[in-house]
Amino acid sequence: MSLFDLTGRRVLVTGANAGIGQAIAVEMAKAGAHVICAGRRNCDATLAAIADTQGTAEQAVADFADPMAGKALVNEAGPLDILVNNAGIIRREDSVDFSEADWDAVMDVNLKALFFTTQAFAKQALGKESHAKVVNIASLLSFQGGIRVPSYTASKHGVAGLTKILANEWAAQGINVNAIAPGYIATDNTTALREDPVRSKEILSRIPAGRWGNATDIAGTAVFLSSKAADYIHGAVLNVDGGWLAR
Ligand code: NAP
Numbered sequence: 617m618s619l620f621d622l623t624g625r626r627v628l629v630t631g632a633n634a635g636i637g638q639a640i641a642v643e644m645a646k647a648g649a650h651v652i653c654a655g656r657r658n659c660d661a662t663l664a665a666i667a668d669t670q671g672t673a674e675q676a677v678a679d680f681a682d683p684m685a686g687k688a689l690v691n692e693a694g695p696l697d698i699l700v701n702n703a704g705i706i707r708r709e710d711s712v713d714f715s716e717a718d719w720d721a722v723m724d725v726n727l728k729a730l731f732f733t734t735q736a737f738a739k740q741a742l743g744k745e746s747h748a749k750v751v752n753i754a755s756l757l758s759f760q761g762g763i764r765v766p767s768y769t770a771s772k773h774g775v776a777g778l779t780k781i782l783a784n785e786w787a788a789q790g791i792n793v794n795a796i797a798p799g800y801i802a803t804d805n806t807t808a809l810r811e812d813p814v815r816s817k818e819i820l821s822r823i824p825a826g827r828w829g830n831a832t833d834i835a836g837t838a839v840f841l842s843s844k845a846a847d848y849i850h851g852a853v854l855n856v857d858g859g860w861l862a863r
Contacts, residue, residue: 619845623648626696627842628689630678630733631703633659635803636753639831640700640838645671647839652693654678654703683724686733690740697746698842699737701730701775702753706768706805719767726771731778738782738791745790749842752779752795753834754853756860759797776853783851794841794849799857801829824859 617623627644631637632653638661641651645666653659653666656679666673678689680703690696704726707718734750741748756762757769758776779795786793800806800819810816810828820828837856840846855861 620839620843621648622698622839622843625649625698625842626652626694627698627700628652628654628676628693628696628737629700629702630654630680630686630689630729632662632675633657635805636798636801636831636834637700637702638662638665639835640702641673642666642669642671643832643835643839644698644700644842645669645673647843649698649842650674652676652696654689656680680725680729681721683728684732686729687736690733690736696737696740696748698749698751699734700751700753700838700842701733703729704753704771704805706765708764708808710764711766714766722767723771723774726768727774727778730775734778734782734793738786741791742786742789747844747847748791749846750782750791750793751838751841752793754779754795754797756797756799756855756857758795758853759861779853780851787850792841792846792850794846794851795853796834796837796841797853797855797857797861798834799823799829799855799860801831801834803831822860822863823857824863827858829856829858 627649629641632641633655651673659675678685754775755772758772783793
């Protein structure tokens with residue numbers, strides 16, 4: 617069997633109705649996994665895309681406006697081998713005017729929900745020697761400051777930190793915890809940037825690969841980090857950024 621094969625594995629992907637999460641769900645299914653696609657809206661389009669590739673999937677509803685919603689989600693999903701914490705939001709405003717509501721909304725979805733969903737997953741998986749895998753979706757703003765996105769930057773630095781502490785605690789107990797730091801990927805999340813002619817030109821000119829990333833660029837890495845090929849990778853935050861951070 618290929619080191620990258622996911623046949624027989626059950627994976628939960630949060631925010632699987634669109635963008636990067638949808639691409640991850642589809643590529644996981646293509647690699648053989650059964651995918652539970654979680655969204656606050658329905659994941660019909662993702663399920664249809666997976667059916668087109670003869671993969672298997674189901675959907676579940678979870679709104680991380682309640683950051684503890686992942687506990688019920690995990691418990692209702694049945695046995696899981698892989699968790700992809702992808703759901704995330706961004707709010708843009710000058711730091712001097714940034715509101716408490718925009719701080720709390722982003723921290724709840726991007727950081728608190730990620731932690732407690734992962735905790736629920738770990739309660740099932742710890743000690744089972746099943747090579748369970750957690751893949752967190754971090755950001756370039758896990759390393760850099762960004763501008764006008766203070767809660768997003770704080771949350772994504774937090775995601776990198778949680779990836780490391782959870783790897784430290786669970787590496788010897790059968791769970792790999794890693795993260796992907798996507799560069800600039802063309803999704804709804806970056807529409808505002810791509811529509812700003814000045815910012816989009818600045819960004820593109822700094823990417824060594826000379827193009828924005830696409831969601832499938834991230835999905836392939838998620839499959840890798842979920843596979844047996846990544847059994848000895850713990851606590852890594854892997855840049856998938858067209859070379860941005862190398863520059
Ligand atoms: P996206 O298209 O906006 O997708 C975000 C996903 O998160 C959607 O499925 C969204 O569901 C879901 N979500 C948002 N709020 C939620 C909530 N309260 N409860 C449950 N799900 C919720 O953006 P994306 O670019 O694919 O982002 C996916 C992840 O990649 C995020 O963590 C983001 O921070 C990260 N990322 C993206 C980029 C990039 O360049 N695009 C770069 C670095 C990191 P709805 O459709 O219902 O809103």
